[in-house]
Amino acid sequence: MIFICDLMLGRLSKYLRMLGLNAPCAKSPGPPDTGEHAEEPPYFFTKRLGGPRYERTIHIRSDRIMEQLGEIRHIIVPHIRPDAIMSRCIECNVPLFSTSRENIEHYVPEYVYHHHAEFKQCPSCKKVYWGGSHTEKMRKWIDEITEAHG
Numbered sequence: 001m002i003f004i005c006d007l008m009l010g011r012l013s014k015y016l017r018m019l020g021l022n023a024p025c026a027k028s029p030g031p032p033d034t035g036e037h038a039e040e041p042p043y044f045f046t047k048r049l050g051g052p053r054y055e056r057t058i059h060i061r062s063d064r065i066m067e068q069l070g071e072i073r074h075i076i077v078p079h080i081r082p083d084a085i086m087s088r089c090i091e092c093n094v095p096l097f098s099t100s101r102e103n104i105e106h107y108v109p110e111y112v113y114h115h116h117a118e119f120k121q122c123p124s125c126k127k128v129y130w131g132g133s134h135t136e137k138m139r140k141w142i143d144e145i146t147e148a149h150g
Contacts, residue, residue, distance in 0.1 A: 001021070001022070001040060001042070001043070001079045002022045002023075002024070002042035002043070003016050003021055003022065003023045003042060003043050003045060003075075003076065003079075004023070004024055004025075004026050004042050004043065004044045004045070005023060005024075005025050005026065005045045005046075006025070006026050006044070006045065006046040006047065006048060007025060007026060007027075008046070008047040008048070009025075009045055009046070009047060009060060009068070010025055011065055012045060012060070012065060012068050012069070013025050013093070014090045014091075015065055015068075015069060016076065017088040017089070017090045017093055018085070018086055018088075018090060018138060018142070019076065019080050019084075019085060019142065019145070020080060020081060020083075020084030020085045020086065020087045020088060021076060021079060021080065021084075021088075022088070022093065023088075023093060024093050026044070041055065041056050042056065043056045043057075043058055043072075043075060044056055044057045044058065045058050045060050045072065046058070046059060046060065047059070047060050058071075058072060058075065060072070066141065069141075069145055073145060076145075077145065077146055080145075080146060085142060086120075086129070086135070086138070087120075089122035089124065089125060089127055089129075091122070091125055091127060092122055092124040092125050092127075094122055094123060094124045094125075096120035096121060096122055096123075096129060097120065097121060097123060098118070098119070098120055099119050099120065099121045099128075100119070101113060101116075101117065101119065103119075103121070104119050104121060104128045107121070107126060107127075107128045108128050108130070112130060112132075116130045116131065116132070118130065118131065
């Protein structure tokens, strides 16, 4: 499933990517060009009230990210796979791949290089990801989003 965010919801798209969801940002302000070959039409999340409509448009009312996620929780949670969480680049939306410490030495701070053993990297932008204190906070809100649905 694809969840397209309009230009005003860039932060929401990053949070959806943390959840492992395919969440590109629209390059234009209107509804997405879904093409004829899409298996299932994507959802389009927007803050805009007017303009052309698309059948799977969801208007996001809140300006706060956790409230935005709450607004769409019922739509996104069925598509969240535990094994896909934190598997996409939050900048590029590209699936990450596991890599060895030796391959990322020049991309991370020295402390991180010496204190972490597992790394993932984006094949597009080369950004490197690792488990740190920030991942605990991320896991907490991920658990809140997914548990509240059950």
